[in-house]
Amino acid sequence: MSRQSVAKAHQKIQELAWEPLYHDPVSQYGTDYTFSKAQKKDPLKQVLRSYFPMQEEKDHRVYGAADGAIRGNMFRQVQERWLEWQKLFLSIIPLPEISAARAMPLLFRTVPNPELHNGQAIQMIDEVRHSTIQQNLKRLYMNNYVDPAGFNSSLRNFQNDYCGTIGRQFAEGFITGDAITAASIYLTIVAETAFTNTLFVAMPAEAAANGDYLLPTVFHSVQSDESRHISNGYATLLMALADEGNHALLERDLRYAWWNNHRVVDAAIGTFIEYGTKDRRKDRESYAEMWRRWIYDDYYRSYLVPLEKYGLVIPHDLIEESWNQIWNKGYVHEVAQFFCTGWLANYWRMDPMTDTDFEWFEYKYPGWYDKYGAWWENYARLSMPHGNKPIVFEDVDYQYPNRCWTCMVPCLVREDMVMAEIDGVTRTYCHEACRWTDVEAFRPTYMGRETPSMGRLTGNREWETLYHGWNWADVVSDMGYVRDDGKTLVAQPHLDLDPTKMWTLDHLRSCPPLLSPNVLLNEMSTDEKQAFHANYVRGGPAGRPAPAEAV
Amino acid sequence: MTSTTERSVPKMDFTNAEAGSRTFPDSTARNYNYFVPAKRKQSHYEDVTVEVQPDPRHYLAQGWLYGFADGRGGYPLEWTALKAWGQDRPVPERYPGSGGKGYDWPAHGWHEFRDPNEEWELTFFRYNSNVERQVNANIDTARETKAFEQWNPNWVAFVEQHVGAWMHVEQGLGLYVFANANRRAPTNMHNNAIAVNSMHRIRFAQDLALYNLTLSEEIEGFDGSAHVKTWNEDPAWQGVRRVSEQLTGIDDWAEAMFATNIVFEPLIGELFRSQLVQQAAPGNGDFVTPTVVGAGEFDFATRDLRWTTAMFDLLTRDREFADHNKAQIAQWLSVWVPRCLSAARELQPLWSQPDLRPPRFEDGLDRVKNRFEGILAGLDIPTPKEISQ
C-alpha cells in the first residue's frame, strides 16, 4: 500500500464531489422530508484503494473456509433440522441484500449532500457482495448437503411462498415509497442498525452449534461491512432531525419500521434459532435473551434513546410491546407452530420437537409445555402418512388463523386481532400497530398533513386467497414444491428421507380444499363479522379455538 | 494443582448429512432449477445472479408488496422506452382462486441478458484489488526512480489541470449515471453489471485523485487544486462538463447507459484518454500517467463497453421489437452525437498545450469516430448523419 496516510487520501478524495453548473441530475424519487443544506463530512472515510484489498482479503478467508468445510466433510455433522430452515432463510436474504444496493440512489437527490454519496456508493457494492456471496453459500449447501430439494428451487419458491412473501417486505420496503422512509429509516436506521445483529451475529452462533461453521464465516464477513452502513444511516438521520418539520414523519417512520421489522424478523429468525436447533444446553441463550441483549439493550437503550435529546420521538411503547409479544405472548412460538401447521405449503422439512426440546423450552420459557406441548406431540404423531392426514386437517385444537393484511404473518396472538374495512373489503390485522400502518401511515395524508410521497401497500397480500377452493395437491403442484419423481413433496413434517415415509401428492388429493379465511370473512354479514371477531380474540394461546361461551 | 470446570460447548453429532449418503427423490437434483441457462451448462455467475430480483411475470404470485405513491412497485419495464420481446403481455392477473403461476421462464427478453464479464463479488473484488495494486506499484516505482523529474513544466501543468479534470467526469458519471441506474433496470443481471460499472468509474476517479496527491508531494510547485479550477472554469472543459451534467439528467436508464457508454465514452472519453493523454505523455517524458489512465481505459474498453454492447445487441436484434428499439436509439443518437461532438471540439485547445505535441486533434477525432461507427455497426445500427458534423 502506498505511504499516503488513509486520512490524507480520504481528505483528497473529498475534492471529487462537485455540483452541477448547467443541468440538474434527474430527480426520480420523492420525499416529504425537507433537508437544508449543511456542510457534512463523509461518515465512511473509506478510500477504494484500501477498500478493495480489504474486501478481497475477507473473501480469501470465506472461500478458504468453504474449501476446508468440503474437504473436512463438514456435512457429516451438520444438523438437518438446522439446515432445512436455511432453505427458507437463504432463499429470502439475497433479495434484501441486493435491494439495499438498489436503495442507495433513492438518497442521492433527496439528501442534498454530495459528501454522503461516496459512502452510499460503497454500500451499494457491499450489498452486491452480500447478495452474491449468500447465493454462493446456498449453492454450496445445494451441492454438498444430503437433501438439495428446496435449495435447488430456492428463488422460485421464495417468490411464491407465503413465508418468502413475508420476508420480501424486508427488501421492497427499502426501495419504494418515500425515499427517506425507505432507504434511510426502514433500511439503515431500523433494519441494519437494529436487526442485522440478530440476523448476522446471533444466527451464525446457532449455526455453529449445529455443526455448520460456514454460515458464520459468511455472515460475519457480511456483518463486518454493516458498521459502515450504520454510519451512513446515522449521518442522514441527524440531518433529518435538524429540521423540525421532519419530526412527525420521523416518528411515523420509526413506528412503522420498528413494528414491521419486529413482526417479520422476529418471526423468521426467532423460529430458526428456537425451533431449528438441536443445541439444548440450558446455558445457551434463547432468542428472547438474545433479543433483550442485542436489540433492547444495544439498539434501543444505547443507540435510540440518546437520540431523544435531538428531538427524535422514540416508539417506547412499541418497543416494550415487542418485548411483551416475545416474552409474554409467545410470538415466536406461535409463529413456529403456524409454520409447522402449514408445512405442506412450504419447501423445507420441519423436524418434530422431542422431549429434550420440550425440557429446554420449559426451562427457558416457563409455562411453554402447557401451552404448546400437546400440539407438538400431535405434530410428531401425525408426521408420517400412516392413514392420517397432515396436521392442518386433523383435530388438534388449532384454529387456522386469519392473515394480517399489513405484515402478512397471520394474526397469531389471537387477542390482538383487529379488523378494518378498506374499499369495501374487510381486512384483518395481527395487531393495532399493523392496522395503523395500513390505515394511517401508508396514506397520502398523515395527521392532517399532505404526504404525497408516501408509499402504498400493494399486491395480493393474502396467500390463501389465491388458492381459495383449490385441492391441496393442485396447490403444491402449482407452486412447484414437488420432487423429481413427480409426486413426493419437497416439504415434509419430519426428517426421515425413506421414500416410503414421505408425503406425496396422492396423500393430499383426498384432503379438504384450501379455503381462504379472508374470503370466508368477507362472505359474512356485518353482524357475523362482529361475532367472528369477538370469538377470534377469545382464542389462543397456541391457536386454540375460543372456549364455548358459558351460558 | 489444577481444577477443571466443565465448559459448556455444543456437542457434535455424526449426522451423515452429506450429499450422496442416501437415495430418495431429488437426492441428485443439484442445480438451481428456476431458470434456463444461456449456454448448455449453468455458470457460477448465473447461479449467484439470476432471478434474485423477482418478476411478477415469473413466480411472484402475490405481486409487489410495496409501491411508490402511484402504486407502482418493483422494477417497471416502462423505465426505459426500449422493449424486449414478450413484455407487452400483461402481468398475469391473480385474484381469489386464480392460483399463482406466471409465464414460463424467461417470460420476456430482458431475462436473456447475461453480463459477458460474469461479474459477481468474487471476480469483482479480485479484479479491482489487482488494478489498485498495479496502479500503486507503478506510481511507487516512479517515485523511487525519480521519474517525475523528467517532466517539463508545461507537461506538469497539463497533468495538474487536464488529467486532473478528468477525475470529475468519472466521479459524476459513476455516481449519478451508473450508481443511480442500478435501481432502474428490469433484472438483477442488468443492475449488477451497472453497479460494477459504477464502481469502475468511482475507483478510476479516486485513482486520479490520489495520483494527483502524490504528484503534489513529489513535484515542486505542482498545484493539487488546479483540477478543481479547471473543471469549474476552463472554457475548454465546459462542453464536457455540460454534457456530463446532461447525462446525469436522463430519466430513461437504457438511454443513460447508451448515451454514456456508446456515445460519450468513445467520442469524448477515448478521445481524451487514448488520443490525447496516452499519445502526448511519452513525448513529454511521462511514462507514469499512461499507466494510471490506462487502467481506467482498460476498464472501459474491455469490460464496461463489453457488457453494454452485449445488452444492446439483444435489443437491436430483438425478435419482436428490433425496429422499435433501433428507431428509439436513432432518436437518442440524434440528440447525443451532436452534444458529444461539440463538447469534443471544445477540448481542442488542449492539444496545443504540451511542448511536444500529440498527433493532430482532427486525426484523433477521426479515429474515435471510426471506432464509434464500428461499435454501432456491431449493434446493427446505421451511422447517424450527425457524426459528420
Ligand SMILES: [Fe+2]
Ligand atoms: Fe448487507
Ligand SMILES: [Fe+2]
Ligand atoms: Fe401484522
